[in-house]
Amino acid sequence: MNQLSVGGGNPREFCIAVLMQRRAVISKPWLSHLWKVGGIVVNSQLNPETRQGVPVRSDSEGEDYLWSGLKVRLHKDEVESYYYNLLSPNPSLFVVTVVNEQGMAEPYQVTASFDEASAHIETEGDVEALAMPPELYQWIERFVIAHYAPAPRTKRKRLDWSEDHGH
Numbered sequence: 001m002n003q004l005s006v007g008g009g010n011p012r013e014f015c016i017a018v019l020m021q022r023r024a025v026i027s028k029p030w031l032s033h034l035w036k037v038g039g040i041v042v043n044s045q046l047n048p049e050t051r052q053g054v055p056v057r058s059d060s061e062g063e064d065y066l067w068s069g070l071k072v073r074l075h076k077d078e079v080e081s082y083y084y085n086l087l088s089p090n091p092s093l094f095v096v097t098v099v100n101e102q103g104m105a106e107p108y109q110v111t112a113s114f115d116e117a118s119a120h121i122e123t124e125g126d127v128e129a130l131a132m133p134p135e136l137y138q139w140i141e142r143f144v145i146a147h148y149a150p151a152p153r154t155k156r157k158r159l160d161w162s163e164d165h166g167h
Contacts (some may be wrong), residue, residue: 013073014139017041018095018107020053023062035105037095037128038064042135053104065104072110072136079148081113082140091137092129096120112140 019038051069058064072093074082085091094117096109105126111117112132121127132140 012075012143013071014136015043016070016072016110017066017068018070018110019056020065020067020097020105020107021062022065022104033062035097035099037097037107037130040093040095040110040130040133041066042133051106051108053106067107070107070110072112074112074140074143076147078111078113078116079144081115083144083148085112085114085132086137086141086144090129091132093132093136094120095128095130097126097128112136 018040021036021038023034023036025034051067053065053067056064056066092112094111094113095107096111096117097105097107100106109120117127117129
């Protein structure tokens with residue numbers, strides 16, 4: 001089963017794969033190649049329990065690797081961040097990558113939370129934003145509708161300046 005259901009029938013995680021692209025850099029002599037996230041494969045059944053990068057293309061321009069075994073997980077304590085992501089002009093998924101022992105950029109987490117992505121940028125480095133696929137947008141939207149309640153607005157109380165406040 002690709003998705004795990006937790007209460008209410010809405011799954012809390014979604015299996016995906018991430019396409020990583022390695023491209024040669026000619027314009028900068030101090031840099032031989034550059035890694036970037038090329039895309040996301042939704043509902044990936046490729047090795048859902050084992051994270052590995054499989055070469056899928058290689059030519060004179062570079063190489064592409066498909067990393068399976070990743071999951072987007074939703075957490076109730078991040079629901080406000082998901083809400084604001086969905087309302088943004090460009091709803092995104094954020095792919096966090098690290099360079100492994102073989103010198104390959106390896107995706108190790110994918111999140112829909114602005115807050116979580118920001119925390120990774122501040123501590124561990126590379127985070128790329130990708131347009132959120134429609135299937136994941138709808139899935140996250142259902143989760144937000146089920147779990148998000150905006151904080152009630154409170155009216156500020158005005159100080160009564162007619163009283164003598166120690167003057």
